[in-house]
Amino acid sequence: MGVAVGDNQNSLKAGLRGPTLLEDFILREKITHFDHERIPERIVHARGSAAHGYFECYQAARADHARRTVRRRPASARRCSCASRPSPASAARSTRARDVRGFAVKFYTDEGNWDLVGNNIPVFFIQDAMKFPDLVHAVKPEPHHGDAAGGVGARHVLGLRLADARSRRTC
Amino acid sequence: MPGVDAHADVGDVRPRHPAQLPDDAGLRRAHLPARQRATASRVLSSSTGSRSPAPTRWSGTRRSRSRGADPDFHRRDLWEAIEAGAYPEWELGLQIFTEEEADRFSFDILDATKIVPEELVPVRAGRQDGARPQPGQLLRRRPSRSRSARRTWSRASTSATIRCWPGASTPTSTRRSRGSAGRTSTRSRSTRRSRRCTTTSATACIARRSRAAGSPTSRTRSAAAARSRPACAGFVSFPQPVKEAQGARQAREVRRPLHPGAAVLQSQTPDREERTSSAHSASS
Numbered sequence: 001m002g003v004a005v006g007d008n009q010n011s012l013k014a015g016l017r018g019p020t021l022l023e024d025f026i027l028r029e030k031i032t033h034f035d036h037e038r039i040p041e042r043i044v045h046a047r048g049s050a051a052h053g054y055f056e057c058y059q060a061a062r063a064d065h066a067r068r069t070v071r072r073r074p075a076s077a078r079r080c081s082c083a084s085r086p087s088p089a090s091a092a093r094s095t096r097a098r099d100v101r102g103f104a105v106k107f108y109t110d111e112g113n114w115d116l117v118g119n120n121i122p123v124f125f126i127q128d129a130m131k132f133p134d135l136v137h138a139v140k141p142e143p144h145h146g147d148a149a150g151g152v153g154a155r156h157v158l159g160l161r162l163a164d165a166r167s168r169r170t171c
Numbered sequence: 172m173p174g175v176d177a178h179a180d181v182g183d184v185r186p187r188h189p190a191q192l193p194d195d196a197g198l199r200r201a202h203l204p205a206r207q208r209a210t211a212s213r214v215l216s217s218s219t220g221s222r223s224p225a226p227t228r229w230s231g232t233r234r235s236r237s238r239g240a241d242p243d244f245h246r247r248d249l250w251e252a253i254e255a256g257a258y259p260e261w262e263l264g265l266q267i268f269t270e271e272e273a274d275r276f277s278f279d280i281l282d283a284t285k286i287v288p289e290e291l292v293p294v295r296a297g298r299q300d301g302a303r304p305q306p307g308q309l310l311r312r313r314p315s316r317s318r319s320a321r322r323t324w325s326r327a328s329t330s331a332t333i334r335c336w337p338g339a340s341t342p343t344s345t346r347r348s349r350g351s352a353g354r355t356s357t358r359s360r361s362t363r364r365s366r367r368c369t370t371t372s373a374t375a376c377i378a379r380r381s382r383a384a385g386s387p388t389s390r391t392r393s394a395a396a397a398r399s400r401p402a403c404a405g406f407v408s409f410p411q412p413v414k415e416a417q418g419a420r421q422a423r424e425v426r427r428p429l430h431p432g433a434a435v436l437q438s439q440t441p442d443r444e445e446r447t448s449s450a451h452s453a454s455s
Binding site for chain 1: 283
């Protein structure tokens with residue numbers, strides 16, 4: 001207690017390429033604080049719309065959601081924006097054309113639900129989850145004036161969002 | 172001020188002047204093909220127990236609206252498309268390779284800031300035979316359309332691929348919809364789009380195949396050049412030897428001699444610099 005955090009930008013990992021360790025309490029506290037700082041809104045990917053349908057596969061596979069014997073499985077898909085704000089007060093700017101778009105699919109299978117999330121940016125911005133709160137803070141609009149906080153992360157994201165359409169290729 | 176500046180959704184930290192805003196037409200073109208990439212690689216396991224890393228991709232064609240003039244555009248667009256029977260569909264593509272192949276890649280597949288080039292590992296749409304689906308095969312058994320408004324999202328798909336879809340429209344049609352204050356006539360427009368679907372799908376397939384060399388998933392402009400490139404020696408975290416670490420290790424060896432067994436083991440284990448240099452020589 002009372003000791004300053006030495007490094008809040010690099011999480012503990014099991015080796016150079018290993019997974020992030022749960023024993024990194026600095027990471028856990030940072031992520032927990034980030035998750036709870038805007039109640040009841042989600043921080044990112046809050047505004048979206050979803051539809052329910054099915055996933056159908058034509059090839060045999062090991063996974064249940066794509067098994068050949070049961071070719072059709074119920075699924076739900078949700079498309080959303082990332083940094084846009086869901087509150088009605090910001091309705092006029094809540095759907096940004098240059099915002100990152102999210103795409104989440106939930107497969108309902110006999111072996112349990114299987115979630116697959118993604119977004120439409122070709123290369124992700126950061127390598128460490130510990131940097132994610134700082135990146136989002138730089139990109140998210142401030143609640144009192146609606147401008148992004150700025151910083152290197154914001155310039156990085158805006159570079160993607162403001163890039164020329166002919167040079168900006170999605171994946 | 173929120174709700175006042177109609178152009179503010181494009182860039183927040185830039186000086187707000189309409190002349191500095193990007194071209195709106197290009198904006199729409201950039202977002203028409205709403206392709207999505209999963210942020211984490213998945214691992215597929217076969218019945219024999221073999222494991223294959225498989226980065227995943229979704230490609231669909233729900234359109235996006237620019238500038239935020241209509242904040243509820245995406246939700247209403249999806250709703251109206253479903254109500255009109257133009258069910259949106261997406262295809263799931265996989266890049267499947269073995270862990271041994273992944274070890275030979277020059278990048279770390281677990282790095283979220285890296286991509287697997289399509290020339291290195293082609294995107295397969297759920298097929299196990301390794302052949303990339305041809306547009307004609309995918310469109311051959313195109314299902315009929317249902318008019319049931321209660322059915323949602325997706326029509327029967329004989330293949331897990333394709334469905335470049337009715338909900339997608341050309342920039343021309345988007346411009347028409349914007350002219351009517353964001354409201355589109357649902358059934359007639361959807362029907363027209365669905366009749367265009369075959370041509371649109373085939374065009375999209377060809378476009379995707381030829382577009383690979385210029386996309387961020389490509390590392391070269393030429394697919395043939397990428398295929399002819401010799402295999403990499405694998406990912407090395409620190410390609411350049413760290414002199415400080417090398418000096419510290421030598422000092423530690425001098426200062427604290429290991430027990431005899433460990434000394435023998437150490438002599439048999441190649442140093443980091445040796446492994447790095449061998450990797451460089453193999454890759455070059």
